[in-house]
Amino acid sequence: MQHSEENPWQITSQQNIYDNNWINLTEYQVINPSGNPGIYGKVHFKNRATGIVPLDADGNTYLVGQYRFPLDEYSWELPEGGAPLNEDPLTAAQRELLEETGLKASNWTEIQRMYLSNSVCDELCIIYLATGLEQFEAEPEDTEQLQTRKLPFNEAYQMVCDGRITDSVTVAGILRVKLMMLEGSI
Structure with missing residues (x-):
């Protein structure tokens, strides 16, 4: 049975x-797709998420x-953050x-666009690959208490594969770059 791609919700x-x-x-x-009354909650994000694979x-x-x-837990992730919707996503990244991290990159490539939880929110994330890195001083926001860790990319990939990294932006970014490596595009 094939369904229309038009919105069935009223x-x-x-x-x-x-x-x-x-x-x-x-x-x-709402009136849901089966014709019954119901409720739906939606979280609208006022920022766009950005993630960077340096x-x-x-x-x-x-x-x-x-x-x-x-989450009430510690998390290892790619550098990431929010950007106002009217800001250029690359500038935010x-x-x-x-x-x-204190890093600047001379080469930037957008590698992924994804919605982070499309069942309850509209948060869009854009992930970039950053290369040509140069080290400067990190400038964390006052709400951030961060540690930075430099490691072989394949170790980060293994952390994704064995579940030590669970952040969705990081999982997607690391897997996308690994695929690009296997395809020979990096």
């Missing part, structure tokens, strides 16, 4: 539940470690790489 009303500088939560009263000439990458409040 919104009968909506209510703003919560709003701050970063997110907005709206609850919708890769040096020796095949090393850089991870950032930090305690993630929503360049800023995040410098802030979190």
Whole structure:
């Protein structure tokens, strides 16, 4: 049975539940695709996520470690952050790489666009490969307590494969770069 790609949901009303500088939560009263009434909650992100896979000439990458409040656990991840929707995503990625690692890159390639949790939110993430790296001083935000770790890219790949890295941006970025390496495009 083939279904149309048009929107089968009907919104009968909506209510703003919560709003701050970063997110907005709206609850919708809906008629769902089966024709029954229901509710749907949507988190709208006021920023775009950016992730960066820094890769040096020796095949090393850089991870950032930090305690993630929503998860109540420590996480090793690629340099990443949020960018206002009206800011150029590449400019934001360049800023995040410098802030979190002190690195600047001379070559930037967009390698992935993805929605981070399309069942409940509209957060778009753009992931870049950054090469031609040069080290400067890191400039973390006052809300960040970060560790930076330089390691062979294949070690980071193994951390993804064995579940030590679970951050979705990092998993996607590392796997995409590994695929590019296997295809010979890096």
